[in-house]
Amino acid sequence: MRIAFFLLILSIIVGLAYGYSCPKPCYGNMCCSTSPDHKYYLTDFCGSTSACGPKPSCSGKLYFTADSQRFGCGKHLNLCRGKKCVKAKVYDAGPAEWVEKDAGKMIIDASPTICHxxxxxxxxxxxxxxxxxxxxTSLTDSRPLxxxxVTEEEMDQLFIDxxxxxxxxxxxxxxNGFDLE
Incomplete structure (x- = not known):
C-alpha cells in the first residue's frame, strides 16, 4: 500500500514538473489537439515557407496564423485577448511540439500584426x-480579416460557432490531424 501511494505521489510530482504534454502528436513534431478551454499562448512568426500554399508577406497589415494541423488550411480563426479580437486566416503549420512543451501550453503562432x-x-x-x-469562425461569418x-454575449456566440x-x-x-488516420 505504501509503495502504491509513493508511486502515485511520484507520478503527480513528475507530471507537475514536466507540465504540458500534447494529447495528439502528429506529423512527427507537432500537436494536432485543440485546447479544450480555447486558451493558448500567442507567439508571432514570419516564415519563409507555408504548408498551405503561397507564403503571406510579412510586410503590411496581414492577419494570418500557423496551426493548420489543428484547424485546417484556409480556416478562419477569431483570436481574442479580453474584448479585443482579430479575425485571421490559417496559412501554415506549427509550431513544433517541443515549443509548446517548453511553454507549458498550446500555442497559436500568428503574424506580427496580430501580436501588435x-x-x-x-x-x-x-x-x-x-x-x-x-x-x-462560423461558415456564415462575413466579418473581414x-x-x-466583442461584448460578453458576442464572445459566448464565438464559442458556440x-x-x-x-x-x-x-x-x-x-x-485535428484526421488526415493522418
Missing part, C-alpha cells in the same frame, strides 16, 4: 505568456 493588435507589443514569444482565446471588439465549425471539420476530416 492584441498586445501592443512588437513581438510575442512563448515566454511572454500572452494568453489568448482562439475559436474557429482584422481587428474587432467554434463548436459547430469544429464538428463540421472533424466530420470532413480536415482538422
Amino acid at each position: 493588435e492584441l498586445t501592443g507589443g512588437s513581438s510575442c514569444g512563448w515566454s511572454d505568456k500572452f494568453e489568448i482565446t482562439a475559436t474557429v 482584422g481587428p474587432f471588439n 467554434h463548436e459547430i465549425a469544429m464538428a463540421q471539420c472533424e466530420a470532413e476530416k480536415t482538422c
Whole structure:
C-alpha cells in the first residue's frame, strides 16, 4: 500500500514538473489537439515557407496564423485577448511540439500584426505568456480579416460557432490531424 501511494505521489510530482504534454502528436513534431478551454499562448512568426500554399508577406497589415494541423488550411480563426479580437486566416503549420512543451501550453503562432493588435507589443514569444482565446469562425461569418471588439454575449456566440465549425471539420476530416488516420 505504501509503495502504491509513493508511486502515485511520484507520478503527480513528475507530471507537475514536466507540465504540458500534447494529447495528439502528429506529423512527427507537432500537436494536432485543440485546447479544450480555447486558451493558448500567442507567439508571432514570419516564415519563409507555408504548408498551405503561397507564403503571406510579412510586410503590411496581414492577419494570418500557423496551426493548420489543428484547424485546417484556409480556416478562419477569431483570436481574442479580453474584448479585443482579430479575425485571421490559417496559412501554415506549427509550431513544433517541443515549443509548446517548453511553454507549458498550446500555442497559436500568428503574424506580427496580430501580436501588435492584441498586445501592443512588437513581438510575442512563448515566454511572454500572452494568453489568448482562439475559436474557429462560423461558415456564415462575413466579418473581414482584422481587428474587432466583442461584448460578453458576442464572445459566448464565438464559442458556440467554434463548436459547430469544429464538428463540421472533424466530420470532413480536415482538422485535428484526421488526415493522418
